[in-house]
Amino acid sequence: MDTTPIRIPAELVAKLRQAESVAVLTGAGISAESGVPTFRDAQTGLWARYNPEELATPEAFQRNPRLVWEWYEWRRQLVSQAEPNPGHLALVEMERRAPRFTLITQNVDGLHRRAGSRRVIELHGNIVRTICSRERLVVEQWEETGEKPPRCPRCGGFLRPDVVWFGEMLPAHALQAAIEAAREAQIFFSVGTSAVVQPAASLPFEAVRHGATLVEINLEETPVTPMAHYVLRGPAGVVLPALVEATWPPDV
Numbered sequence: 001m002d003t004t005p006i007r008i009p010a011e012l013v014a015k016l017r018q019a020e021s022v023a024v025l026t027g028a029g030i031s032a033e034s035g036v037p038t039f040r041d042a043q044t045g046l047w048a049r050y051n052p053e054e055l056a057t058p059e060a061f062q063r064n065p066r067l068v069w070e071w072y073e074w075r076r077q078l079v080s081q082a083e084p085n086p087g088h089l090a091l092v093e094m095e096r097r098a099p100r101f102t103l104i105t106q107n108v109d110g111l112h113r114r115a116g117s118r119r120v121i122e123l124h125g126n127i128v129r130t131i132c133s134r135e136r137l138v139v140e141q142w143e144e145t146g147e148k149p150p151r152c153p154r155c156g157g158f159l160r161p162d163v164v165w166f167g168e169m170l171p172a173h174a175l176q177a178a179i180e181a182a183r184e185a186q187i188f189f190s191v192g193t194s195a196v197v198q199p200a201a202s203l204p205f206e207a208v209r210h211g212a213t214l215v216e217i218n219l220e221e222t223p224v225t226p227m228a229h230y231v232l233r234g235p236a237g238v239v240l241p242a243l244v245e246a247t248w249p250p251d252v
C-alpha cells in the first residue's frame with residue numbers, strides 16, 4: 001500500500017468547514033477496501049467467465065433465472081462477510097458535521113447504512129432486499145424448496161434481488177431526491193465511481209452546473225476528473241478519513 005501521506009488542500013478544508021450543504025456520490029470503489037469486488041474489476045472465482053453486465057439484466061434473468069439468482073447469492077454472501085471501512089465511517093462523521101448532507105450511492109451492498117449513515121439514497125437498490133419479479137414488492141421470507149430462484153409466496157412468480165438492472169428504470173423518488181441534492185450542494189464529492197453509468201454519472205455535472213465545488217476521490221482518471229476543482233488521487237479509505245480529520249479535528 002502506498003504510504004505517502006495524502007495532501008489535503010487547505011483551501012478545500014476551509015470550504016468544507018463552512019459549507020452549508022454537502023452531497024456525496026459513491027460507487028463500488030468505496031467498498032473495494034471492504035473486500036467487495038468493484039463492478040468492472042476482475043470478477044473473481046466462479047464468475048470470472050461472465051461479464052457482469054450480461055448478468056445484471058432483465059433479459060439474462062428471463063433467459064436463465066437460476067444463473068442470475070445464484071450470481072446474486074454469491075454477491076450477497078460476499079457482502080455479508082464485508083465490513084464498512086474507514087471511508088464509509090468518514091462519511092458518517094461528515095453527515096454529523098455538515099448542516100445539510102446527502103449521501104447518494106450506486107452501491108447495492110448496504111455498507112453505508114451498516115456504517116451508520118442515515119440519509120442514504122440507494123440509486124441502484126440493495127442486494128440484501130428481495131422482491132417478487134412479477135409484483136415488484138418486497139418479500140421478506142419464502143419457503144425454501146431448493147428451487148432457484150425461489151417463488152413468491154403470494155403469486156408464485158420468481159423472486160429476484162431488489163437491485164436496478166441494466167435497462168431498468170431507477171426508483172423515481174430516489175433519482176429525483178439525488179438530483180435535488182446535487183443542485184443544492186455547495187460541495188459535491190464523486191467517490192470511487194468510474195462515472196460511466198447514467199443517470200448517476202450526470203449528477204456531478206448537475207452539481208457543477210448549479211455552482212458546486214466538485215471534488216473527485218478515485219485511484220484513476222474518470223470522465224469527471226477534467227471538471228473537478230479538486231482531484232484527490234488515492235484510496236477512499238485513506239483520503240476520506242484524512243479529509244474529515246483535517247476539516248473537523250476530533251478536539252473541535
Ligand code: OAD
Binds near residue numbers: 026106
Ligand atoms: P466501477 O467498478 O465501474 O468503478 C469503480 C471505480 O472505483 C473506478 O473508477 C476505480 O478506479 C475506483 N476505485 C477502486 N478502488 C478504489 C478505492 N479504494 N478508492 C477509491 N476509488 C477506487 O463501479 P461503479 O462506478 O460504482 O450499476 O459502477 C457504477 C454502476 O455500474 C454500478 O452501480 C452498477 C454498474 O453497472 C448497476 O448494476 C445498475
